[in-house]
Amino acid sequence: MKRLIGLLVISVMSLLLFACGNDTTQTTTAIQTNTTTATQTNLTTAQTTSTNVTTTLNIESQIYKLLIEAEELSGMTDWNGLLISVGQDLNLPTSYKGVTITYSSREPSIVSNDGIVTLPDECWIESREQDGVTPIPNLNDNWPVVVDVLMTYLGHERTAKLMFIIAPEAGFTCDKYKG
């Protein structure tokens, strides 16, 4: 009992010192075994309530870092900013060390939510001279496509955005002047 009280006092003191507070973590359930070693280190089974508190915070912090790692190392950003001129499957990663990764394209007919690129049959923007008549060919043919990314892990979320530049297919049209 003395050890339990001592542990409790230390926990309270550390909470006062470091003002631990609100935490949105839903669970102290052990993270799946395919997480990083660092994460696993912090998943020691909780022995007391106070230890649970500390562990919960550690878990939250580790999950946060894991989600950052997923964004940076999963390969999702490999195509970012590159000109894509061939219809193809970008093979966007859908998981990373237990993190689920989903995509939502703002131009799904060009880049699907599964990362399949279909080259458009028309240009992005038709540009014309000031007279509004004379075309300026090939100035703004390539489409910027934003894809919103959602990474989730045990109820924790992180968002990101990707930017793909997609060229229209050969023989595309460009006759949709809006000016």
Place this chain on the structure above:
Amino acid sequence: MKKILVFGLLLIIGFMQNGIVNVHASSSDIIYTDEDYARLHTVIEHVENILKYGHAYNTDTNLLPDAINTLTGEPAKWVFPNRAEVAYSDVANQQNFYRTLVALSTVTGDDKYTNEAKAILGEFMMNYQNVNGLMYWGGHRTIDLDTLTVQSTESENGPHELKNMLPYYELMLEVNEEATLQFIRQLWTAHFRWGTADLNRHGSYSSAADVNVFGQPMIDDIIVMDELGLPIIPSNSPGDLPFVNAATDLAYAAFTLADYTGDPAPQAWAEYLMRQYHLASNPVTGMTVYQYKSTQISKSPSECADPTYTNSGCGDRVARQFRDFGAIARESNVEWKNTQAIYVDNILMLLEAADKYGIDYYVDWARGYLEGYLDYTYIRIDGKNMVIPMFNDGTVTYGYIVPEAGYYGPSNMRLGYVEMPTTYLLPILRTILATDLEEDQVKLWTYFREIVDTFGIGDVGPLGGMSPDLNLDTAIDDPFALMAMVELYNATLNPQYLEVARTIGNNIVNEKFYRGFFVESEIMLYSRLDQPDTLALLILDGVIRGIDTADMPYYLADSGYIHGYLLANDGVTEDRGYTQTYIYTKTIYDWE
């Protein structure tokens, strides 16, 4: 024994369940260290040098120059096209210095600094107020420190212009109540058209004073929706450009007036004005606007044939230069330029109005604008916080190659990402702190957490910020990051925020304090009075001493500038430019 255990557990759970609570240290038990004193000492040295060299230039006046040459101690000078050099004092551009002076008196207990600020403002308001009430200050008027006469930098009769300068009205009212109230009333008379809600950033010094100011009948909202529920932006403004940066100053002044006098009319008009921007916002994306009207075309087609002639009489300048995009291409809808005015300066004013004057719904507006903006535009690229350029309906303009020159840049310019500055930290954090419900804080907190981390400050942790994992050795040397950490400390009392704030403060001193002055970096020539670094350092110092931040001057903006005609850097040609691009970019190597 069990009771003790239960009590202890309840205490722990209590800590765990708190969201963001605004608790303020009533008295400080923080140890004031040598490093803390060293930081304060640099601020004192900077202030003393500004006062010493500033006053030495002309001992017949209390007025100070806007900036001081850190090699010579001389004032910065505006060089007119005729080569006349004018040492300028623009009181609108020195607001953060007055706040610094008052803050320095607060932390040191020495009234001399506040008295300096009062002496400057007193002399200025006594001698440099037009008979109609407008002050000779702002974007196009300044005081010549040699002759102590008014100078215009925009032809002979430059207009009155304030853009996000947000004067230190509390102190002005203390110094000269009548002059301050007269100014605020004339600010509206000169800039706002009561019958049409046209607003011009320029106000005439010839405008007559209106005894019935704010007594005009309230008009209907001029923004109405189309059949799709989208706002119709009128194109009938007679040469006026209702920029939000000018409106922010008008609204702030009117809120101050209403609060000070108890007259509700100025507040009603300020709310009317801000509502036009809100109504003009995109209801789907939440992104808001830079202006709620476009200008009427008053120039002939031949006059406007040259795309580099960007006079607003040729109509909406985005509609001209970005016409390829169709109807969405309007100045009001641009989300890659002037966004600091929209999402930082205006939101800080809205939150101030919510806090001080009880206009609670501004917090919801601020949250909606920021969430929409971040949802659609915020992207991390190569470890940096960036913004995707787009119109406010979400139409992406990234990668667009501009066919011809215009107001927004040269021909063949390719639109790329825009770097998100650290100034965004404050409106995001203050919006979170002003939001009541925890569930409404979640989205902005998530963005805030990511943005802070990407700036290299570390992890503020889950919602509430009570368990951060900050980078106590961060290299960031930024006053906005510093103020954000101080405000988080105030909200949580978690000492990590104070420690990282101290680190940032030390970085600011190490990277920006040279030759006895705060400068942008070691090689920069001029020390600007309006820089926010010293105020941020004093706010930190006050918190360490246990001074409630409510008792300290508050940071709102640092947008002071002068705009007009000057001699180009080639020393021969005439140009039209800003102090920020012509003068404050000079380095010590430019000085001979």
